[in-house]
Amino acid sequence: MTMQQEEVRVTTNSNNNSREPIIICRNVNKWFGNFHVLKDINLEVMPQEVVVIIGPSGSGKSTFIRCINRLEEHQEGQIIVDGIELSHDVRNIAAIRSEIGMVFQQFNLFPHLTVLQNITLAPRFVRRQPRRDAEKIALQLLDRVGIPEQARKYPGQLSGGQQQRVAIARALAMQPKIMLFDEPTSALDPEMIKEVLDVMKELAQSGMTMLVVTHEMGFAREVADRIVFFDEGRIVEMGPPEHFFHNPQHERTKLFLSQIL
Amino acid sequence: MRAPDLERQIYVAPVEPPPARRPPVTSVGALGWLRANLFSSWANSLATLVTGALLLWFLGTFVAWAVTSAQWSVVTNNLRLITSGLYPRAEIWRVELTAALLVFLTGLGLGIWGRVARSAWIAVLVALAAIVIVPVLAANIPVPPVHILIEPQRSPSSLVFVGAAGDEVRVVLDPLTDEADMAVRQLGYVESQSRTAWSTQARAVQTGQLDLSNYNLSLRVRVLDASLSPLSASGNPATIVSTPEAESGSLAVTLPRDGWYVIEVQRDDEDRDNNAGYAWLHVEGVEMFPSLEVVRSGRAAELGPPPDVERPLYTEERAYRFEGTRDFPEFVSLQVRPFLRTISAEAFIGFGLFANGWIIGSLGRREKTVRRAAIAGWILAGPAILIILYGVQGSRTLPVVPGSVWGGLLLTILLTFVGITASFPLGVALALGRRSDLPVIKWTCTLFIEVIRGVPLITILFMAKLIVPFFWSGLSNIDLTVRMMIGLTLFSAAYLAENVRGGLQIVPHGQIEAARALGMNPLLTTSLIVLPQALRAVIPAIVGQFISLFKDTSLVAVVGLFELVGIVDTIVSGQPIYRPYQREAYIFVAIIYFVISYAMSDVSRRLETSGAGSVRR
Numbered sequence: 009m010t011m012q013q014e015e016v017r018v019t020t021n022s023n024n025n026s027r028e029p030i031i032i033c034r035n036v037n038k039w040f041g042n043f044h045v046l047k048d049i050n051l052e053v054m055p056q057e058v059v060v061i062i063g064p065s066g067s068g069k070s071t072f073i074r075c076i077n078r079l080e081e082h083q084e085g086q087i088i089v090d091g092i093e094l095s096h097d098v099r100n101i102a103a104i105r106s107e108i109g110m111v112f113q114q115f116n117l118f119p120h121l122t123v124l125q126n127i128t129l130a131p132r133f134v135r136r137q138p139r140r141d142a143e144k145i146a147l148q149l150l151d152r153v154g155i156p157e158q159a160r161k162y163p164g165q166l167s168g169g170q171q172q173r174v175a176i177a178r179a180l181a182m183q184p185k186i187m188l189f190d191e192p193t194s195a196l197d198p199e200m201i202k203e204v205l206d207v208m209k210e211l212a213q214s215g216m217t218m219l220v221v222t223h224e225m226g227f228a229r230e231v232a233d234r235i236v237f238f239d240e241g242r243i244v245e246m247g248p249p250e251h252f253f254h255n256p257q258h259e260r261t262k263l264f265l266s267q268i269l
Numbered sequence: 270m271r272a273p274d275l276e277r278q279i280y281v282a283p284v285e286p287p288p289a290r291r292p293p294v295t296s297v298g299a300l301g302w303l304r305a306n307l308f309s310s311w312a313n314s315l316a317t318l319v320t321g322a323l324l325l326w327f328l329g330t331f332v333a334w335a336v337t338s339a340q341w342s343v344v345t346n347n348l349r350l351i352t353s354g355l356y357p358r359a360e361i362w363r364v365e366l367t368a369a370l371l372v373f374l375t376g377l378g379l380g381i382w383g384r385v386a387r388s389a390w391i392a393v394l395v396a397l398a399a400i401v402i403v404p405v406l407a408a409n410i411p412v413p414p415v416h417i418l419i420e421p422q423r424s425p426s427s428l429v430f431v432g433a434a435g436d437e438v439r440v441v442l443d444p445l446t447d448e449a450d451m452a453v454r455q456l457g458y459v460e461s462q463s464r465t466a467w468s469t470q471a472r473a474v475q476t477g478q479l480d481l482s483n484y485n486l487s488l489r490v491r492v493l494d495a496s497l498s499p500l501s502a503s504g505n506p507a508t509i510v511s512t513p514e515a516e517s518g519s520l521a522v523t524l525p526r527d528g529w530y531v532i533e534v535q536r537d538d539e540d541r542d543n544n545a546g547y548a549w550l551h552v553e554g555v556e557m558f559p560s561l562e563v564v565r566s567g568r569a570a571e572l573g574p575p576p577d578v579e580r581p582l583y584t585e586e587r588a589y590r591f592e593g594t595r596d597f598p599e600f601v602s603l604q605v606r607p608f609l610r611t612i613s614a615e616a617f618i619g620f621g622l623f624a625n626g627w628i629i630g631s632l633g634r635r636e637k638t639v640r641r642a643a644i645a646g647w648i649l650a651g652p653a654i655l656i657i658l659y660g661v662q663g664s665r666t667l668p669v670v671p672g673s674v675w676g677g678l679l680l681t682i683l684l685t686f687v688g689i690t691a692s693f694p695l696g697v698a699l700a701l702g703r704r705s706d707l708p709v710i711k712w713t714c715t716l717f718i719e720v721i722r723g724v725p726l727i728t729i730l731f732m733a734k735l736i737v738p739f740f741w742s743g744l745s746n747i748d749l750t751v752r753m754m755i756g757l758t759l760f761s762a763a764y765l766a767e768n769v770r771g772g773l774q775i776v777p778h779g780q781i782e783a784a785r786a787l788g789m790n791p792l793l794t795t796s797l798i799v800l801p802q803a804l805r806a807v808i809p810a811i812v813g814q815f816i817s818l819f820k821d822t823s824l825v826a827v828v829g830l831f832e833l834v835g836i837v838d839t840i841v842s843g844q845p846i847y848r849p850y851q852r853e854a855y856i857f858v859a860i861i862y863f864v865i866s867y868a869m870s871d872v873s874r875r876l877e878t879s880g881a882g883s884v885r886r
Binding site: 109 | 785787802
């Protein structure tokens with residue numbers, strides 16, 4: 009078992025440009041109390057791949073991506089991110105979290121800090137970047153997400169879409185290899201959804217590895233390399249968008265698609 | 270059929286929106302405000318009128334008392350005790366230095382981080398102007414009269430006073446021949462023994478034991494100068510001669526020069542077998558002048574020694590009982606002027622230091638060095654003040670002044686200061702500990718908080734005094750004041766912990782997740798994300814707790830420390846002449862407490878609404 013882990017670590021670290029998966033999930037199981045939330049999840053994500061996870065509410069898709077940066081703890085199976093296996097070792101968790109950016113449904117910006125401080129906080133205190141450098145990067149990121157003029161404002165003074173774009177910039181400021189999106193547009197007005205999705209598309213085009221939990225089928229169809237359909241804690245069907253939307257195999261998938269399309 | 274119906278259902282607004290109009294006159298301005306807030310309904314109007322009447326009645330009664338009957342000299346004459354307790358007089362500069370330091374740092378801090386409301390500046394400048402102007406204006410206000418009761422059983426004394434050239438002195442001899450005369454008709458000062466005798470006799474008259482109509486005194490009243498030779502009024506010697514037949518009389522003299530004078534009362538006892546009756550001697554134009562102060566200030570040398578008379582009655586405040594002022598100018602001259610004169614130097618120095626700090630602060634608010642210096646100043650101020658006040662063992666310039674003689678406002682503020690600065694970190698630590706995942710820490714913190722909160726503060730103070738040294742004898746050597754500081758800190762920390770815990774609970778879990786997802790460790794998450802939000806949310810509760818602590822320091826009086834309330838208690842119970850003026854003394858203390866508490870809650874309100882403090886969601 010340990011040998012196998014070592015092997016994985018060595019191979020993935022040796023060459024990042026190879027087509028080795030950056031995220032490997034093997035037989036991941038998780039329970040909330042007695043409730044079996046995740047059942048034998050097996051998934052490999054390649055670098056620069058955009059994986060969109062869809063499924064009905066309560067199917068375990070959010071829980072799954074929260075396991076990947078250890079906001080939730082899985083009880084069985086292996087999750088290996090960029091060659092590091094998630095375990096109880098605090099150093100491993102910290103190392104993995106700094107590789108993974110996460111964007112939440114409720115933005116979770118820090119309301120007591122300005123936009124600029126929100127973005128520079130982690131680079132300064134976790135990465136120990138000098139303030140000047142961190143602010144320079146932060147302003148570039150704000151420019152990239154399209155709101156350079158909001159740097160000195162507080163999150164409460166921004167619209168929902170702007171807040172979510174700040175949240176993306178905040179995650180990007182740590183220069184992660186992987187970005188997790190947990191229903192990033194579910195708390196937004198229809199008018200604002202587009203501006204957030206545009207930023208995400210740009211990010212996907214730039215080659216970021218992304219795991220996106222969303223209900224935006226248009227986005228999934230357009231951007232995803234692969235779509236994963238979750239139901240009742242397991243992966244029911246998985247495949248590229250053309251396959252998924254036009255030629256679904258599983259009855260559950262067909263039912264789901266018939267209801268939302 | 271359907272066309273008219275459609276017309277009713279469809280509406281399209283014109284392209285141009287209508288122009289904005291002014292609101293009706295009755296809904297804006299002062300009139301609008303009055304209507305909307307005070308007289309919006311008949312119930313509201315009734316409430317306004319009833320409350321207004323009650324307020325006016327209460328304020329009117331209070332102001333009338335404060336101006337006409339209260340004797341605020343208990344405050345003026347004891348200011349040093351009230352501010353610094355029994356701190357040795359020779360070392361009082363250390364208290365002053367401490368105060369100066371704090372005032373300067375406050376000005377500096379406000380200049381950098383805060384702002385002083387324009388109304389506050391105006392109030393302070395008006396107060397400073399009053400300190401200068403009022404004594405000048407009050408210089409020519411006639412002084413209230415002095416009353417001495419002439420009794421048959423007591424040999425009359427001679428009133429000895431210091432007069433200035435040109436002073437007009439008027440003496441009225443007023444025999445008490447009927448019940449109406451018993452009232453003290455003119456207010457001012459009544460000599461203490463006379464006051465006692467007068468109230469005894471007034472009771473005797475009421476019960477019929479004393480018959481005033483049997484007046485049988487013959488008196489001679491003269492005004493003498495320092496060499497005991499009589500002054501003259503309009504050419505004749507200034508003398509009143511009173512006999513049972515020709516009872517009353519008055520005289521007025523203008524004093525020829527600065528110096529001592531005597532109003533001498535002589536009774537012709539030999540002529541009368543039946544020596545009965547009482548008479549008031551009213552003296553106007555003589556200033557209540559503490560003769561001790563004359564001696565102390567060196568004016569005794571300038572004026573010469575006081576004339577040598579039998580039974581001298583000096584015009585010093587302590588020998589007289591104050592019976593009230595007659596009008597507002599007299600109140601200003603008698604109560605306000607001495608108070609302002611006592612505090613004037615301190616007020617100006619204090620204002621100067623504050624203004625200097627403020628100017629430096631506001632000019633340098635963008636300079637990092639100034640801001641750092643101010644923070645360092647505040648951090649160092651605590652230990653520096655304690656060292657200055659307590660002193661250094663074996664030092665000549667800073668001999669040790671034990672905490673047991675610290676007192677008054679000084680002790681109150683020190684207890685509060687130490688209590689706040691020590692209980693804040695402790696309270697936050699307890700709050701975090703109570704939410705800890707480690708059961709042992711959690712239980713210990715919970716136990717501590719619940720035990721302290723379940724016990725009255727006074728019990729904790731007594732425990733700090735009596736029981737703690739029992740467990741650990743080393744503690745009995747610790748200064749009682751320090752033990753009280755510890756007791757207050759523990760008490761305050763327990764309550765603070767619960768307030769902070771309330772704040773911690775309202776920080777959404779998403780905040781912690783976001784911080785963790787960014788790779789922050791628990792320490793960074795707590796200190797950068799959770800605590801700032803939690804503390805800001807509970808600023809009102811925390812400041813409320815600090816205000817309580819400030820007021821609760823008065824309880825240390827019970828274990829024998831003389832903080833503000835304790836020292837005032839000592840003043841009014843320990844000095845007989847101030848015993849009648851407890852009300853004035855305690856009202857002054859209440860005003861001090863109120864001013865400081867109000868300032869604290871004002872700071873709290875500003876913290877809540879300021880850019881740095883408001884939680885923006």
